[in-house]
Amino acid sequence: MSQNTGSEATGTARVKRGMAEMLKGGVIMDVVNVEQAKIAEDAGACAVMALERVPADIRAQGGVARMSDPDMIQKIQAAVSIPVMAKVRIGHFVEAQIIESLGVDYIDESEVLTPADYTNHIDKWNFKIPFVCGATNLGEALRRINEGAAMIRSKGEAGTGDVSNAMTHMRTIGGEIRRLTSMREDELYVAAKELQAPYALVKEVAETGKLPVVLFTAGGIATPADAALMMQMGADGVFIGSGIFKSGNPAQRAAACVKATTFYQDAKVLADASRGLGEAMVGINVSDIPVPHRLAERGW
């Protein structure tokens, strides 16, 4: 592994955020075994998320959802050359320590798993491994960045195949950013108070017109058109959880979603990518899920 040259620094904000920059324009796919991980890599996924159950199954089976078995994660690490991510419960910093020790490339502190702490998230500055966290609005995104998140994903509603919540969250985050850029400087103090976010980050977003880290989207993306929709809404890339391996032809759908994420502005490519994909995952309308059972409500 890396030899020290004396002047080298690992685990800096720049290498953590930089790692996310390299994932941009790509699709990160949920996989539950080596076979799926290889299908994802062959289809052109820019990373895989190793977990024991995809969100649709977590939702169907209920119970407490936790970090995956290290054996399962390491088998996937050994099987593919692309980055491997893994999920830990919100606030469960020991699960994060364990995942970091496995040499996983990115941790998702995820609302898809059952939270371990209903007040605090993980202090992500304490880790060398970078974290991605979910957000439903700008204030939530900036609170996670303040805790050390190096990448944000809009939450959507995982395991549904219903893209409407992802859309809402992308519109909310984008709208709140645009609002900040139109404000007078002396109004940003109150904006920070209203967003419940640190003033320094609010000011930075007002000046640059974007988050200081990469913004992916997640939760309910099931088709190439969904992926392209999110890219046109300003996402830097997409997570697809249950959408691929709960569908009729995962390899073909995975490749189609990769194409659609790159050529998101080209309707002809999108039409071709959408042809003959077979059965999509069986969807659940978010509006049919009682609010207390919605995963996006977890995290604050």
Added chain:
Amino acid sequence: MIVGVLALQGDFREHIAATNSCGHSAVEIRTAEDLEKIDALILPGGESTTIIQLSELFDLYAPIRTKIAKGLPVYGSCAGMILLADRIVDGKEGQKTFGGINMTVRRNAFGRQVDSFESDLKFNGHSLHAVFIRAPWVEEVGEGVQVLSEAAGHAVAVRQGNLLATSFHPELTSDMAVHEYFFEEICKGR
């Protein structure tokens, strides 16, 4: 000068910003037709497996190889270095490259993300601060390849003719020395 940046996946926006800040016009390359109007090409950081896959699916693979063979100046950072290598190790089974530089590159050679690092190094005699992310290194160079930087005992920046490759990401820093070198020393005079 019009500089194409391969925009299939990865940090192509950062290379576009770097190119524009050096006073050139950057354009995104997604199709073979896009390649016809450029004076130079940049292959960005990203996932080399994803980029090569998309280049084959969208009929860019052969045209880029042809352009390289005809002497188009090309600069690749990180994944871009892998794509310019004639030989790779630790890649995905059967992973292809565009090739062009007579070298063997080891993919993810410095380790996984927890081993990603920043370090000061010399590039062609100039001091710069380099960012390495799941970076490859040059395992060995063949004839005709000039080594421009080393880190931890391995070549991390190389040039062969009109082709330039770095393991690190100058596009993530404000020091444009590598881009300037590419534009001034390689592209100019063609």
